[in-house]
Amino acid sequence: MTANRVDLTEAARALLRKLSDQHGPLMFHQSGGCCDGSAPMCYPAGEFRTGNSDVHLGDLTVAGVPDPIAVWMSAAQFEYWKHTHLTIDVVSGRGSGFSLEAPEGVRFLIRSRLLTDEELEHLT
Amino acid sequence: MTTYAAPGEAGSVVAFESRYDHFIGGEYVAPAKGQYFENPTPVTGKVFTEIARGTAEDVDRAVAAATGAAAAWGRTAPAERAAVLNKIADAMEANLEKLAVAESWENGKPVRETLAADIPLAIDHFRYFAGAIRAQEGGISQIDADTVAYHFHEPLGVVGQIIPWNFPILMATWKLAPALAAGNAVVLKPAEQTPASIHVLLSVIADLIPAGVVNVVNGFGVEAGKPLAQHPGIRKVAFTGETTTGRLIMQYASENIIPVTLELGGKSPNIFFADVASANDAFYNKAQEGFAMFALNQGEVCTCPSRALVQSAIYDQFMGDAVKRVGKIKQGNPLDTDTMIGAQASNDQFEKILSYIDIGKQEGAKVLAGGEKAELGGDLAGGFYIQPTVFEGDNKMRIFQEEIFGPVVSVTRFDDYDDAIKTANDTLYGLGAGVWSRDGNTAFRAGRDIQAGRVWTNCYHAYPAHAAFGGYKQSGIGRENHKMMLDHYQQTKNLLVSYSPDAQGFF
Numbered sequence: 001m002t003a004n005r006v007d008l009t010e011a012a013r014a015l016l017r018k019l020s021d022q023h024g025p026l027m028f029h030q031s032g033g034c035c036d037g038s039a040p041m042c043y044p045a046g047e048f049r050t051g052n053s054d055v056h057l058g059d060l061t062v063a064g065v066p067d068p069i070a071v072w073m074s075a076a077q078f079e080y081w082k083h084t085h086l087t088i089d090v091v092s093g094r095g096s097g098f099s100l101e102a103p104e105g106v107r108f109l110i111r112s113r114l115l116t117d118e119e120l121e122h123l124t
Numbered sequence: 125m126t127t128y129a130a131p132g133e134a135g136s137v138v139a140f141e142s143r144y145d146h147f148i149g150g151e152y153v154a155p156a157k158g159q160y161f162e163n164p165t166p167v168t169g170k171v172f173t174e175i176a177r178g179t180a181e182d183v184d185r186a187v188a189a190a191t192g193a194a195a196a197w198g199r200t201a202p203a204e205r206a207a208v209l210n211k212i213a214d215a216m217e218a219n220l221e222k223l224a225v226a227e228s229w230e231n232g233k234p235v236r237e238t239l240a241a242d243i244p245l246a247i248d249h250f251r252y253f254a255g256a257i258r259a260q261e262g263g264i265s266q267i268d269a270d271t272v273a274y275h276f277h278e279p280l281g282v283v284g285q286i287i288p289w290n291f292p293i294l295m296a297t298w299k300l301a302p303a304l305a306a307g308n309a310v311v312l313k314p315a316e317q318t319p320a321s322i323h324v325l326l327s328v329i330a331d332l333i334p335a336g337v338v339n340v341v342n343g344f345g346v347e348a349g350k351p352l353a354q355h356p357g358i359r360k361v362a363f364t365g366e367t368t369t370g371r372l373i374m375q376y377a378s379e380n381i382i383p384v385t386l387e388l389g390g391k392s393p394n395i396f397f398a399d400v401a402s403a404n405d406a407f408y409n410k411a412q413e414g415f416a417m418f419a420l421n422q423g424e425v426c427t428c429p430s431r432a433l434v435q436s437a438i439y440d441q442f443m444g445d446a447v448k449r450v451g452k453i454k455q456g457n458p459l460d461t462d463t464m465i466g467a468q469a470s471n472d473q474f475e476k477i478l479s480y481i482d483i484g485k486q487e488g489a490k491v492l493a494g495g496e497k498a499e500l501g502g503d504l505a506g507g508f509y510i511q512p513t514v515f516e517g518d519n520k521m522r523i524f525q526e527e528i529f530g531p532v533v534s535v536t537r538f539d540d541y542d543d544a545i546k547t548a549n550d551t552l553y554g555l556g557a558g559v560w561s562r563d564g565n566t567a568f569r570a571g572r573d574i575q576a577g578r579v580w581t582n583c584y585h586a587y588p589a590h591a592a593f594g595g596y597k598q599s600g601i602g603r604e605n606h607k608m609m610l611d612h613y614q615q616t617k618n619l620l621v622s623y624s625p626d627a628q629g630f631f
Contacts, residue, residue, distance in 0.1 A: 030368070033366035081522065093472025095315055096345065109472065111482075113486060
């Protein structure tokens with residue numbers, strides 16, 4: 001089997017196609033903390049500087065988007081998240097820090113499920 | 125009981141304008157690109173005004189206005205600035221109900237809280253910094269018999285402030301009052317979820333402030349917040365929000381070599397030692413209320429006591445009473461003064477909280493109360509309401525580690541003191557904490573051992589202006605409140621003065 005840590009809903013794919021047309025290559029960084037945190041932030045690729053304190057969760061491939069979209073999270077936060085699979089979805093809403101989708105009146109959201117034992121075996 | 129008329133209805137104490145532009149240089153100016161966005165109230169989900177959608181051009185204009193005003197404002201006597209802050213406080217006090225209802229309609233929080241906490245605290249905050257700036261002193265160091273080092277506090281100049289949506293007026297005040305007292309000019313961006321109530325505040329206080337000293341640019345983070353944080357004309361950025369944006373703001377600040385203060389949230393433990401239940405008295409009742417404080421402001425507080433740690437010896441009794449107490453929390457129309465919990469601030473926040481309740485259930489946490497959205501009928505049917513929710517589980521679960529920013533508390537038990545402190549500190553954050561004990565020694569030790577900037581001891585969710593507030597660990601950098609906050613809006617000028625007529629002897 002192939003296993004991954006992060007995936008997209010169809011609505012998220014459609015939004016990423018739109019954002020990619022407007023802004024070029026994209027990336028995600030999952031935010032912790034208050035207010036608009038505990039949500040994935042979408043930036044132009046390279047806008048947010050990742051480093052040794054981050055974990056690369058995977059690259060999302062979206063039909064119609066030329067470059068894969070890297071998904072990152074802080075390593076400390078990943079320790080508490082690593083047993084769960086993440087699906088990036090979109091809901092209507094407003095406000096998301098400096099994330100690119102906010103002016104569209106929508107917002108990326110994480111939906112989570114527990115990884116199965118089989119998936120965990122493939123991922124570790 | 126009083127139910128305030130909704131804004132827009134006959135008899136309402138507040139009337140919002142149908143549109144708000146940017147407030148720049150002492151007047152309202154339309155956005156450069158001419159675009160606006162709709163602002164709904166979370167109480168009903170319906171749009172009640174539209175807001176200028178700011179861009180980099182608007183931020184440039186605001187920074188230019190602030191730059192023009194900063195020098196003169198920075199030179200005013202502290203007594204003059206203090207007088208302005210006191211007048212702001214007086215005007216707010218005279219319009220307390222208007223501001224409280226506006227804030228409730230904007231954010232969804234119960235008017236019971238805005239009348240008793242948000243607005244009175246904001247008023248007191250202006251008065252506190254009016255007093256603090258007049259009492260502030262510089263320093264004099266005698267270097268030797270003829271040489272003196274004078275240390276003056278000078279303002280930074282123009283500062284950028286990005287305000288969160290959970291307490292739109294109070295959080296703006298936390299940033300504005302010390303910045304203005306210290307002699308800075310401000311460019312402030314309200315949250316795009318709650319951009320309107322600050323303009324109701326401005327309608328009350330704008331005439332009291334010299335033109336250009338306070339500028340408000342509305343808009344989205346990526347379109348208005350980012351150009352503000354990156355602007356070479358600002359000398360400091362203050363931000364309250366989430367960790368990823370906080371890191372990005374530090375990154376932008378590094379481009380201009382300017383300081384930041386960041387308040388980035390928490391996962392605050394609320395620890396109940398066994399002796400709280402040694403009598404069924406006023407103190408036990410207070411501790412029970414302390415548990416229920418997770419529902420204050422719908423849990424949309426950076427210091428929400430979202431992890432309750434209860435000692436095993438009293439766990440069953442204490443939690444039995446606590447769940448009953450939570451059951452008495454009255455949810456309903458935020459404009460009803462009996463309502464204790466209102467609406468979540470936005471649809472996406474509502475969806476995020478439900479997604480966390482979902483993962484909590486999947487991870488095996490037991491729902492002791494709530495666990496669902498709240499279905500309120502009538503006009504409120506379109507609003508964003510969630511039942512106060514109590515989970516029982518383990519500190520390693522995601523609902524114990526991530527800031528849900530909703531009315532959700534995750535409860536676990538501990539056996540002894542060391543166990544309590546270990547669990548309390550097993551978190552990425554360190555903003556707030558609560559300690560409840562009748563034993564002063566236990567309470568003191570716990571307060572010192574918990575890695576958090578604010579440890580409420582036998583109380584919770586009190587925010588006096590004269591107590592420092594801010595985070596350890598990933599909860600941020602710097603402090604707010606207290607006169608020490610002036611230091612975050614000032615720089616030090618040292619005059620090193622020789623009173624000797626003699627050459628120094630090198631050349």
